[in-house]
Amino acid sequence: MLINVPETVVADALRGMAAAHPELTVDVEHRVVLRRDAPVAGRVALVSGGGSGHEPLHGGFVGPGMLAAACPGEVFTSPVPDQMVRAAAAVDSGAGVLFVVKNYTGDVLNFEMAAELAEDEGIQIATVLVNDDVAVTDSLYTAGRRGTGATLFVEKIAGAAAEEGAPLERVEAIARRVNERSRSFGVALSACTTPAKGGPTFDLPPGELELGIGIHGEPGRERRPMMTSGEIADFAVDAVLEDLRPSGPVLALVNGMGATPLLELYGFHAEVQRVLTERGVPVARALVGNYVTSLDMAGCSVTLCEADEEILRLWDAPVQTPALRWGR
Amino acid sequence: MLINVPETVVADALRGMAAAHPELTVDVEHRVVLRRDAPVAGRVALVSGGGSGHEPLHGGFVGPGMLAAACPGEVFTSPVPDQMVRAAAAVDSGAGVLFVVKNYTGDVLNFEMAAELAEDEGIQIATVLVNDDVAVTDSLYTAGRRGTGATLFVEKIAGAAAEEGAPLERVEAIARRVNERSRSFGVALSACTTPAKGGPTFDLPPGELELGIGIHGEPGRERRPMMTSGEIADFAVDAVLEDLRPSGPVLALVNGMGATPLLELYGFHAEVQRVLTERGVPVARALVGNYVTSLDMAGCSVTLCEADEEILRLWDAPVQTPALRWGR
Amino acid sequence: MSDMNESESGGALDVAFFTRWLTLAAAAVDREADRLTELDSAIGDADHGANLKRGFAAVRDVLEKEPPQTPGAVLVTAGRQLISTVGGASGPLYGTLLRRTGKGLGDSVTVSREQLAAALTEGVAAVGRLGGAHAGDKTMLDALGPAAGALGESFEAARDAAERGALATVPLQARKGRASYLGERSVGHQDPGATSSALLVAALAEAAA
Amino acid sequence: MSDMNESESGGALDVAFFTRWLTLAAAAVDREADRLTELDSAIGDADHGANLKRGFAAVRDVLEKEPPQTPGAVLVTAGRQLISTVGGASGPLYGTLLRRTGKGLGDSVTVSREQLAAALTEGVAAVGRLGGAHAGDKTMLDALGPAAGALGESFEAARDAAERGALATVPLQARKGRASYLGERSVGHQDPGATSSALLVAALAEAAA
Numbered sequence A, B: 001m002l003i004n005v006p007e008t009v010v011a012d013a014l015r016g017m018a019a020a021h022p023e024l025t026v027d028v029e030h031r032v033v034l035r036r037d038a039p040v041a042g043r044v045a046l047v048s049g050g051g052s053g054h055e056p057l058h059g060g061f062v063g064p065g066m067l068a069a070a071c072p073g074e075v076f077t078s079p080v081p082d083q084m085v086r087a088a089a090a091v092d093s094g095a096g097v098l099f100v101v102k103n104y105t106g107d108v109l110n111f112e113m114a115a116e117l118a119e120d121e122g123i124q125i126a127t128v129l130v131n132d133d134v135a136v137t138d139s140l141y142t143a144g145r146r147g148t149g150a151t152l153f154v155e156k157i158a159g160a161a162a163e164e165g166a167p168l169e170r171v172e173a174i175a176r177r178v179n180e181r182s183r184s185f186g187v188a189l190s191a192c193t194t195p196a197k198g199g200p201t202f203d204l205p206p207g208e209l210e211l212g213i214g215i216h217g218e219p220g221r222e223r224r225p226m227m228t229s230g231e232i233a234d235f236a237v238d239a240v241l242e243d244l245r246p247s248g249p250v251l252a253l254v255n256g257m258g259a260t261p262l263l264e265l266y267g268f269h270a271e272v273q274r275v276l277t278e279r280g281v282p283v284a285r286a287l288v289g290n291y292v293t294s295l296d297m298a299g300c301s302v303t304l305c306e307a308d309e310e311i312l313r314l315w316d317a318p319v320q321t322p323a324l325r326w327g328r
Numbered sequence C, D: 001m002s003d004m005n006e007s008e009s010g011g012a013l014d015v016a017f018f019t020r021w022l023t024l025a026a027a028a029v030d031r032e033a034d035r036l037t038e039l040d041s042a043i044g045d046a047d048h049g050a051n052l053k054r055g056f057a058a059v060r061d062v063l064e065k066e067p068p069q070t071p072g073a074v075l076v077t078a079g080r081q082l083i084s085t086v087g088g089a090s091g092p093l094y095g096t097l098l099r100r101t102g103k104g105l106g107d108s109v110t111v112s113r114e115q116l117a118a119a120l121t122e123g124v125a126a127v128g129r130l131g132g133a134h135a136g137d138k139t140m141l142d143a144l145g146p147a148a149g150a151l152g153e154s155f156e157a158a159r160d161a162a163e164r165g166a167l168a169t170v171p172l173q174a175r176k177g178r179a180s181y182l183g184e185r186s187v188g189h190q191d192p193g194a195t196s197s198a199l200l201v202a203a204l205a206e207a208a209a
């Protein structure tokens, strides 16, 4: 690992972000990444956060048209409420704050506590839970579906609505709609190495893969002998479509888990596109790259969002962040 | 690996690029990636290319303000002259074409042949060789310094000059100047896996690293026990500064080799920034990310370019490509 | 430790006792961090040891720098500190456990083991409400619940109950937390949170010894 | 093969012979591709086998689909095909080798071994000029140079010289191509290009047998 010591990995990264991105305000001590121009008068502010190790999520999505602030926790560990309270106070213009929370017990609990504390300080808070991962059955017998790739869709699209001046309840409703219309499925070709553990988080012999993985180095639901890119695309897309059944065009995110070369990811995207065409699902917009990662895990995930006119318009709206940038 | 079969990796990736980037023209059969609006009247066109496996280089740098076309070869294998001739013919507006060539025997020879053939077709060709890697001594006893991270600087800055309407000799001179003022040094924490070989290109036990690596999975000049991020930054920056000795501010590229998490890369950037501050070298602009990669190699490289006013202005100029986007 | 200490302590668990408990807990977590992380890497995300190490180090710090005046305040302060430094699932859960237990102790300068047992039972219930988990879901509750029950009897009984509870998570299939994502693959592994809970209760018994 | 064939062939190496050579070369490259890639992975970028496999498969194809009419044309066509399909360093170098050798054979319908030897010597010189390498730089030239020299004597002598030349690259430090980046670490490995050259010359001897 390219680190100093495990204990300083997150602080070191924030120092580096601060140096690389003068357009952001990075509070290294309190672990908050902010839009330089926050609070923006009359605008709802999106605050997200979660464990580190998923970069560019979330810090790389801070900027006009997307997040107002991000709160990075330790590697794979949700941030603490103090961070979200501080972020909310820094970005709230009076129009309220939307917490975008990936559905993990830790994130849910810490954001819940933060919301209570922030409301005590007079900040209006709404929360949207992202839970798009179809590999987990959403039932009483699990912690519920995990939040993965759809987080990017929710943050981009609700962020655009906030930038346009939509009120909190509207931004929240859009965020919720995007989440409800989004599903993901992920595959690992290798485990990842966390700084705290110093070795792979699970044992995956070459020549095998894990289907239905999350983004925290946990093993998936099932192990299989290696499949081709085309077979993986068939499996992942069908897993998503079984749950989503879109009736119109979709946004597609073909996401790398960190160590899969862009060359391979583009090849995989070609296969995803093929399967979607075979299933009669048109792709309105596609994004291919490492966006919601799991440190140095090799693998990929597919996220589809059933689009509508408003979702497409907000997706296309300008965004100016370190990791996503277009328009204007 | 996330592939179908080794033989189709490049074609598969180009199909994926075509699907993901409607703003580009991707000729999958002839392996050329083009600006959709090429040829642009009155503008010099930059054409680059090289082996695949370094994505987003070069295809991800095609677009307004940077490359007019890219020619991807097989993995780690330079493209063939037919590709560059076809690309040059497609993008030449009559103002001439600049070939941006990384200094590897294969690239040099194939681009040389292409230049002859293109000139036979009446296209004015100039060529700039990029050779920034200080790990290789530039002498009679080597193939000369390799082209690595500086390629991004040359393509961005000369691309901006071309976009502004500078004539061929001027674009060529700027490209040459950027190359002369740029130096790089790279470090591997793991080997990479090429589709053709199917396993790591060299054996690097965990707990050791290779100093002075290139971007083709070849081992470096020296193997050492693992160093901290700070120690690596000291070593790499000093190796670059020994050769470059900038008298003013620099552009800094802190580049991931593919499998190093962005989290670690930002942390490394903090250390690079620290060393540069200690050495009294101001950083005018910094770019941190996976830009000139070596498939799934873990590791990083540092490229510095001694800036001047024109270089800074052209660096800041608008660019609209899949991998680099700002301004406008 | 023994019945003698047990009877000696009577209603006299004071600030020093609670500080000793948490200091011993911090030491135990330090010592066992790698094991906790290893357990978490089998069915979670390989951070439980690091999380608690960070949290309890902060607890030790704050108790040293701003020593609270009552047993209840010790636990409330420690709970707040865990919430502010741990993150993850275990931060709010252990934080809530200590805060609620601390609140249950009120303002008394000394408390009895029985009072602590009652307060801990409330604390455990609060963890259950917060996380929505039940006994048998393969979480920290499977160690904490039995421990709170047995504490009415003795510190050692609590320690043994927690330890047994942690071991009993091995054959269970997780229904809460990250381990639940694994479905049946979570069977056969000991829950990291239940394991750390057993450590905390063991530290309590050690403090009383 | 033997002196008999040798003398039989006399000045009579025809299109069929050259086609046979390149077909045998393609088969040899197919067979040895993994070994070539393995050698290239030690001191290069692990693609030499794949590169030549792709190139010679294309050569085989084009010779089948559009059979040239003269020995010279066979080699020029094959060289062009290598340039258009191989890439890397070896594509232009082997392509130039065959094109120049082919041009040196002129329009004759049959050529002698001596004529081929002279043309090959020109071809090898062209490779030297294009790549700027000299004997002892640990490149394909270290097999091709000796082979061209020995071809004046016999096909077997050429084959043996190429083989010896390839083996002799092992102790050398590379001064051209990717292997030169390794400095002293390139010592102790056989050059992949010299190895493939030895295969091509062996195929030539086999075609003559």
Ligand SMILES: Nc1ncnc2c1ncn2[C@@H]1O[C@H](COP(=O)(O)OP(=O)(O)O)[C@@H](O)[C@H]1O
Binding pocket: A076, A077, A078, A105, A106, A107, C040, C044, C045, C047, C048, C051, C052, C087, C088, C089, C090, C091, C093, C127, C130, C131, C132, C133, C138, C139, C140, C141, C176, C177, C178, C191, C192, C193, C194
């Ligand atoms: N809903 C819940 N209720 C009670 N305990 C839980 C719950 N979810 C998780 N836990 C406990 O938390 C432990 C994991 O803690 P930790 O690894 O620090 O957090 P995270 O799971 O966020 O990485 C689990 O082993 C389990 O005992």
Ligand SMILES: Nc1ncnc2c1ncn2[C@@H]1O[C@H](COP(=O)(O)OP(=O)(O)O)[C@@H](O)[C@H]1O
Binding pocket: B076, B077, B078, B105, B106, B107, D040, D044, D045, D047, D048, D051, D052, D087, D088, D089, D090, D091, D093, D127, D131, D132, D133, D138, D139, D140, D141, D176, D177, D178, D191, D192, D193, D194
């Ligand atoms: N300048 C040169 N002159 C002659 N032969 C060379 C030169 N550079 C490289 N070679 C030969 O090319 C071989 C490598 O070919 P290949 O692996 O196909 O290309 P690349 O090095 O571009 O990956 C080397 O083993 C060497 O024999």
Ligand SMILES: [Mg+2]
Binding pocket: A051, A075, A076, A077, A078, A106, C045, C047, C088, C089
């Ligand atoms: Mg965690």
Ligand SMILES: [Mg+2]
Binding pocket: B051, B075, B076, B077, B078, B106, D045, D047, D088, D089
């Ligand atoms: Mg090559």
Ligand SMILES: [Mg+2]
Binding pocket: C040, C044, C045, C046, C047, C048, C088
């Ligand atoms: Mg955990």
Ligand SMILES: [Mg+2]
Binding pocket: D040, D044, D045, D046, D047, D048, D088
């Ligand atoms: Mg090679």
